[in-house]
Amino acid sequence: xxxxxxxxxxxxxxxxxxxxxxxxxxxxxxxxxxxxxxxxxxxxxxxxxxxxxxxxxxxxxxxxxxxxxxxxxxxxxxxxxxxxxxxxxxxxxxxxxxxxxxxxxxxxxxxxxxxxxxxxxxxxxxxxxxxxxxxxxxxxxxxxxxxxxxxxxxxxxxxxxxxxxxxxxxxxxxxxxxxxxxxxxxxxxxxxxxxxxxxxxxxxxxxxxxxxxxxxxxxxxxxxxxxxxxxxxxxxxxxxxxxxxxxxxxxxxxxxxxxxxxxxxxxxxxxxxxxxxxxxxxxxxxxxxxxxxxxxxxxxxxxxxxxxxxxxxxxxxxxxxxxxxxxxxxxxxxxxxxxxxxxxxxxxxxxxxxxxxxxxxxxxxxxxxxxxxxxxxxxxxxxxxxxxxxxxxxxxxxxxxxxxxxxxxxxxxxxxxxxxxxxxxxxxxxxxxxxxxxxxxxxxxxxxxxxxxxx
Amino acid sequence: xxxxxxxxxxxxxxxxxxxxxxxxxxxxxxxxxxxxxxxxxxxxxxxxxxxxxxxxxxxxxxxxxxxxxxxxxxxxxxxxxxxxxxxxxxxxxxxxxxxxxxxxxxxxxxxxxxxxxxxxxxxxxxxxxxxxxxxxxxxxxxxxxxxxxxxxxxxxxxxxxxxxxxxxxxxxxxxxxxxxxxxxxxxxxxxxxxxxxxxxxxxxxxxxxxxxxxxxxxxxxxxxxxxxxxxxxxxxxxxxxxxxxxxxxxxxxxxxxxxxxxxxxxxxxxxxxxxxxxxxxxxxxxxxxxxxxxxxxxxxxxxxxxxxxxxxxxxxxxxxxxxxxxxxxxxxxxxxxxxxxxxxxxxxxxxxxxxxxxxxxxxxxxxxxxxxxxxxxxxxxxxxxxxxxxxxxxxxxxxxxxxxxxxxxxxxxxxxxxxxxxxxxxxxxxxxxxxxxxxxxxxxxxxxxxxxxxx
Ligand SMILES: Cc1cc2nc3c(=O)[nH]c(=O)nc-3n(C[C@H](O)[C@H](O)[C@H](O)COP(=O)(O)OP(=O)(O)OC[C@H]3O[C@@H](n4cnc5c(N)ncnc54)[C@H](O)[C@@H]3O)c2cc1C
Ligand SMILES: Cc1cc2nc3c(=O)[nH]c(=O)nc-3n(C[C@H](O)[C@H](O)[C@H](O)COP(=O)(O)OP(=O)(O)OC[C@H]3O[C@@H](n4cnc5c(N)ncnc54)[C@H](O)[C@@H]3O)c2cc1C
Numbered sequence: 001x002x003x004x005x006x007x008x009x010x011x012x013x014x015x016x017x018x019x020x021x022x023x024x025x026x027x028x029x030x031x032x033x034x035x036x037x038x039x040x041x042x043x044x045x046x047x048x049x050x051x052x053x054x055x056x057x058x059x060x061x062x063x064x065x066x067x068x069x070x071x072x073x074x075x076x077x078x079x080x081x082x083x084x085x086x087x088x089x090x091x092x093x094x095x096x097x098x099x100x101x102x103x104x105x106x107x108x109x110x111x112x113x114x115x116x117x118x119x120x121x122x123x124x125x126x127x128x129x130x131x132x133x134x135x136x137x138x139x140x141x142x143x144x145x146x147x148x149x150x151x152x153x154x155x156x157x158x159x160x161x162x163x164x165x166x167x168x169x170x171x172x173x174x175x176x177x178x179x180x181x182x183x184x185x186x187x188x189x190x191x192x193x194x195x196x197x198x199x200x201x202x203x204x205x206x207x208x209x210x211x212x213x214x215x216x217x218x219x220x221x222x223x224x225x226x227x228x229x230x231x232x233x234x235x236x237x238x239x240x241x242x243x244x245x246x247x248x249x250x251x252x253x254x255x256x257x258x259x260x261x262x263x264x265x266x267x268x269x270x271x272x273x274x275x276x277x278x279x280x281x282x283x284x285x286x287x288x289x290x291x292x293x294x295x296x297x298x299x300x301x302x303x304x305x306x307x308x309x310x311x312x313x314x315x316x317x318x319x320x321x322x323x324x325x326x327x328x329x330x331x332x333x334x335x336x337x338x339x340x341x342x343x344x345x346x347x348x349x350x351x352x353x354x355x356x357x358x359x360x361x362x363x364x365x366x367x368x369x370x371x372x373x374x375x376x377x378x379x380x381x382x383x384x385x386x387x388x389x390x391x392x393x394x395x396x397x398x399x400x401x402x403x404x405x406x407x408x409x410x411x412x413x414x415x416x417x418x419x420x421x422x423x424x425x426x427x428x429x430x431x432x433x434x435x436x437x438x439x440x441x442x443x444x445x446x447x448x449x450x451x452x453x454x455x
Numbered sequence: 456x457x458x459x460x461x462x463x464x465x466x467x468x469x470x471x472x473x474x475x476x477x478x479x480x481x482x483x484x485x486x487x488x489x490x491x492x493x494x495x496x497x498x499x500x501x502x503x504x505x506x507x508x509x510x511x512x513x514x515x516x517x518x519x520x521x522x523x524x525x526x527x528x529x530x531x532x533x534x535x536x537x538x539x540x541x542x543x544x545x546x547x548x549x550x551x552x553x554x555x556x557x558x559x560x561x562x563x564x565x566x567x568x569x570x571x572x573x574x575x576x577x578x579x580x581x582x583x584x585x586x587x588x589x590x591x592x593x594x595x596x597x598x599x600x601x602x603x604x605x606x607x608x609x610x611x612x613x614x615x616x617x618x619x620x621x622x623x624x625x626x627x628x629x630x631x632x633x634x635x636x637x638x639x640x641x642x643x644x645x646x647x648x649x650x651x652x653x654x655x656x657x658x659x660x661x662x663x664x665x666x667x668x669x670x671x672x673x674x675x676x677x678x679x680x681x682x683x684x685x686x687x688x689x690x691x692x693x694x695x696x697x698x699x700x701x702x703x704x705x706x707x708x709x710x711x712x713x714x715x716x717x718x719x720x721x722x723x724x725x726x727x728x729x730x731x732x733x734x735x736x737x738x739x740x741x742x743x744x745x746x747x748x749x750x751x752x753x754x755x756x757x758x759x760x761x762x763x764x765x766x767x768x769x770x771x772x773x774x775x776x777x778x779x780x781x782x783x784x785x786x787x788x789x790x791x792x793x794x795x796x797x798x799x800x801x802x803x804x805x806x807x808x809x810x811x812x813x814x815x816x817x818x819x820x821x822x823x824x825x826x827x828x829x830x831x832x833x834x835x836x837x838x839x840x841x842x843x844x845x846x847x848x849x850x851x852x853x854x855x856x857x858x859x860x861x862x863x864x865x866x867x868x869x870x871x872x873x874x875x876x877x878x879x880x881x882x883x884x885x886x887x888x889x890x891x892x893x894x895x896x897x898x899x900x901x902x903x904x905x906x907x908x909x910x
Binding site: 091093094095096135136137138142143146147149150163164165166167169170171172173174175176177178179180182183185186187191202203205206226230231232233234269270271272273274275276277278281332333334335336364365366396397398399400401402403404405409412413416417418419420421423424426427428430431442443 | 546548549550551590591592593597598601602604605618619620621622624625626627628629630631632633634635637638640641642646657658660661681685686687688689724725726727728729730731732733736787788789790791819820821851852853854855856857858859860864867868871872873874875876878879881882883885886897898
């Protein structure tokens, strides 16, 4: 098979295994082979090879997807770009960096921090920047700095045809032509392979503090989040933890109240005086909204301990519910619907008798649940996730705030987008007529024919 | 012709005249007729009519485009949506509004302010929100709040086929499917007609102040802007005025120094204490960068006088150079190239002996010049604009920061985007195979055949 293929080709069982799964609950399906691309030309050659041999390719970054994006459906070759991980250029005067797709966000941040700069998009996992662009990742700081779209200036992509395109320009704004860059951001390797990114950096904020507010129940905490956003303060992070996750965090972080749902509110300010007043306003808003206690963490070590523990949470949940399958949901709703959405979660959890933990980037209306699925609970767990998505869609929300459609959410694409889903499939057909790139993920010709048949 | 057409159809000379031009320097070309659509169904019916009769349509909002977007190239019908100008819904808890495309930004802001909210995108002119989305407008506040992309959550569009699509969801984030919303934003009526928008609102900032800094020359002022951005302060506006425009403004606004290039730096803060410290930091940075004087305007009346005069500037320039044609340019470059870009402007102005004024949203690297073209200066004026664009492209910039490609910048599309321009033309062919919508603007089948012929 390797004739005409570039990069390092592996069919070692260990490589096939790690490339057959991501952080989704799906079972591992080994790809036919793994191609480790080391240069853009390796990607081009592999694409051309795939076109000639009618082979399907799955781009692979760090493999941390939560939606089965990189899991083969049968016979695909994994195209791993993690070895293309160079920082190509860092231009502090332009607040920007040029990176290869395999560089991770932590890798970039280590280098950016030397210049007092930071890349803010933070999906918890140490994902690759190419994978983050491909899923339109966002995270804790999105409420202030935006997600991948807001922080990606330009992309280099290789199309299924082997053509290399540059999308976007390294400037802060442009109205030049159609926005193909944002079309490729979030396309999950189904339209092209990202081989270079120009991303925005931000000054490390001068003054940072985190408020920890504890509430009698999750609904009250969500209402507190709503009140915090309503203050109009420049909030940089606004995270919800239910009583279970707050309890897990309390094992790692001193000063937390176990068993009480919590909000973590981070404020960034350019001046100490401004920060003090802002903390005061936020403090009062949280107490008025029903917080039982509100504490402040200003010391760097204390703040970092909080976010490190937050990032480890998914693994803490696994430890707390060992031997289960973990079904992650990722709905986002308008802010005004978020209290109701949280209530739907508690009701479903009680009705279905499931172990469910709730967290979320709640300032953006984005809630994650993890169902720790015990033996025999597959059906109720699936029902939980389905009901939750349907509620989100009913109130104007989305089936995925940040993890993407992958395979698990394809069934909702038409419900969420109506006829626009058909046009997504047509766009896929335009850029990848042979359906070579990550077939069966997000959209594809099957959705088109299903929809046409249903007419 | 009107058989099968919906809305109010006019062939009155006055209507044809106002729909035959925009704020570009091109001569007016009357459309065949003007259809004033009053409902979405009027738009659908007109689209179907155009498809059947092989007629071309030009969507028309407020007609303030600077790039000839709405000027017919021959025989098009103008589809005016300005009567679809209702505020459909205002949801203060969700910081969002649903509007018809003909509502103007001032119209929206009057209503939003009742709730302590504001729609920040500010292109100076009182443009329609549909036209602003269609051109991906931005403006003075984009450095802080982003342009139309960052502030448009969802669109309803009517395709050339008459299909109605909803693109995007009224949530703060989503990774669901391909981003067709951003494809239509900035497509200038060439892919579909926007019939409804869901836009983001922001709390009116608590504390606002404007610094006015005066510099010995434009290069120094641009360097001052660069220094101001480097402070990392949350700057909300950062505008450059050369000595001519500062002089024009000084006639309207007390306290300005005529004949000295100026920077206006607006800061928004949630606390008075924060604002005071921020002003202090900005003040010092501007003086260190070479400002000769720096003053502060905090009173609302004083601040508003500045921005009102800034918005009237284009008309003040016309008064200062009466009887000319006015050639507007709109380049954007990486911040680190902006001083050099300003130098190119002065050199070209001197070499070509033109009356040129320079302003710009310089915090975004976006510079506007207006050439007041006297009789017989068409060739040097065109050369000025061409050289300036080519310099912008050489340093990684864009031929249009915010006004769009329209007709005047089509020649640069391939130079700026390479093969991606071809794919833009293919996307146009997918959504509008009959080339019914604003043909000859932005991209189209002609670009595709030119490029293929050149291979
Ligand atoms: C504990 C945990 C927490 C998480 N929290 C968040 C969160 O807060 N926010 C969030 O957004 N996500 C979150 N995720 C999901 C995941 O981290 C993101 O989706 C991330 O962006 C995936 O990046 P990756 O490099 O791992 O991509 P992969 O998983 O390798 O790939 C993801 C998709 O992108 C495609 N792809 C990868 N690289 C390229 C490329 N160079 N060109 C084209 N396509 C490519 C793949 O084909 C695949 O479709 C979380 C995951 C875990 C395990
Ligand atoms: C003095 C002055 C200053 C300016 N300053 C700025 C600035 O700072 N920033 C900036 O971005 N622009 C600026 N402009 C340009 C102009 O105001 C913007 O491009 C504005 O967004 C155009 O909106 P409009 O409603 O006038 O659209 P129009 O001029 O009516 O149309 C513009 C384009 O959009 C299309 N269109 C209009 N409505 C729709 C719709 N409903 N659906 C689909 N397509 C549609 C038209 O077909 C056309 O291609 C300035 C213009 C002037 C005269």
